[in-house]
Amino acid sequence: MDTKIIVALDYPDQVEALKLVQQLDPSLCRLKVGKQLFTAAGPRFVEELVKRGFPVFLDLKFHDIPTTVGLACAAAANLGVWMMNVHALGGGAMLRAARAALGDAADRPKLIAVTLLTSMSEVDMREIGLQDTPRAAVLRLAKLTKLNGLDGVVCSAQEASMLKQELGKDFNLVTPGIRPATAEVGDQHRVMTPAAALAAGSDYLVIGRPITHAPDPLAALLAIHQDIL
Numbered sequence: 001m002d003t004k005i006i007v008a009l010d011y012p013d014q015v016e017a018l019k020l021v022q023q024l025d026p027s028l029c030r031l032k033v034g035k036q037l038f039t040a041a042g043p044r045f046v047e048e049l050v051k052r053g054f055p056v057f058l059d060l061k062f063h064d065i066p067t068t069v070g071l072a073c074a075a076a077a078n079l080g081v082w083m084m085n086v087h088a089l090g091g092g093a094m095l096r097a098a099r100a101a102l103g104d105a106a107d108r109p110k111l112i113a114v115t116l117l118t119s120m121s122e123v124d125m126r127e128i129g130l131q132d133t134p135r136a137a138v139l140r141l142a143k144l145t146k147l148n149g150l151d152g153v154v155c156s157a158q159e160a161s162m163l164k165q166e167l168g169k170d171f172n173l174v175t176p177g178i179r180p181a182t183a184e185v186g187d188q189h190r191v192m193t194p195a196a197a198l199a200a201g202s203d204y205l206v207i208g209r210p211i212t213h214a215p216d217p218l219a220a221l222l223a224i225h226q227d228i229l
């Protein structure tokens with residue numbers, strides 16, 4: 001099964017992460033390794049997840065000068081990950097360097113760019129000098145991402161239908177901020193339920209705490225599968 005669910009393994013170390021991973025298999029979910037787990041467990045743990053057959057999204061959101069980002073993307077590709085990302089706010093030259101570093105082999109990792117973090121509201125945008133709406137900023141950054149040859153973006157599911165319409169069905173939309181109706185929203189602002197996100201055009205749903213903080217994470221994941229059947 002080509003699953004659309006990406007479980008965010010936001011755990012303090014590999015021992016904690018493996019408690020969940022050992023209950024999973026690649027037909028149930030893809031896995032995301034972010035800054036916390038990567039910093040604690042390192043690249044060898046990413047390789048271990050790849051070895052177990054999971055498509056791994058390395059969510060390190062690179063944002064630096066173009067040369068540094070290109071070299072970081074090349075190093076990430078060597079881990080055998082399925083997907084990696086950078087921040088679109090790094091600009092066109094940085095996006096091109098990231099894309100160029102991955103080459104054109106058929107099995108290269110997918111490269112996507114974060115538009116506007118799903119935790120950000122219009123108030124947060126004003127604080128950093130962005131004067132438009134989240135939708136306008138996301139569209140602008142997604143267009144820049146596509147123009148520079150990347151495979152898709154991280155956005156909220158609230159922007160998914162607009163982006164599918166504007167940028168086409170092959171441009172991947174990876175959406176965190178997914179919350180089953182009964183889940184706590186926490187620090188996310190632009191959220192949607194799993195079923196609504198898929199209906200809106202999300203290609204992949206990134207889900208962390210609604211699964212990892214559940215009393216029975218496997219049961220929580222299976223319940224989401226049922227919900228989106």
Ligand SMILES: O=c1ccn([C@@H]2O[C@H](COP(=O)(O)O)[C@@H](O)[C@H]2O)c(=O)[nH]1
Nearest residue numbers: 008034116117118176177206207208209
């Ligand atoms: O805009 C973004 C980009 C990345 N994330 C990451 O996704 C997960 C979401 O976890 P939840 O516990 O389901 O909120 C987390 O790893 C973030 O770093 C995001 O939320 N928004």
